[in-house]
Amino acid sequence: MAASVPRSLSIPAIGAESGLLKLGLQDDGSLEVPPGDPGSPAGWYIESPTPGERGPAVLLGHVNSYGGAPGVFARLRDLRSGDLIEVAREDGTAAVFAVRRGEQYPKNAFPAQAVYGNTEGSELRLITCDGYNPATGQFDDNYVVYAELVT
DSSP states (O other): OOOOOEEEEEEGGGTEEEEEEEEOBOTTSSBOOOOOSTTOOEEEETTSOOBTBSEEEEEEOOSBOTTSOBOTTTTGGGOOTTOEEEEEETTSOEEEEEEEEEEEEEGGGOOHHHHHSOOSSEEEEEEEEEEEETTTTEEEEEEEEEEEEOO
16 A cells, blocks of 8 residues: 555454554653643654554554553454454545564564564554553563454
């Protein structure tokens, strides 16, 4: 597919729908994340391919919001191989992806090349926090869903 900015995301298997913000990098070089307020949308990392282009398009969303309410990606772990993810694009088309797998990674050992590296086909990565540590009140891990373009 030709490049076209993503506008919204739908994941019917987990009842997730969201508009998409545009996200870049923070001053320290880490990925910018969407706001953490209740009801905040997911975001597309603008330095990644647009969904449907060759390579791994990257979408980020919160597992929960400030105060602990569920975030847009609260149920990513419930996705199974074959579940569909639809990304509506600015040009009026939709890129539809099928989930292949999900993986949990420690933030201090995140496999950047596996997640962000070039791919032969059009792929999608959904990334959220995981591994809540009640002692620190922080998330020690990330959860990544890997999906491939089907239409």
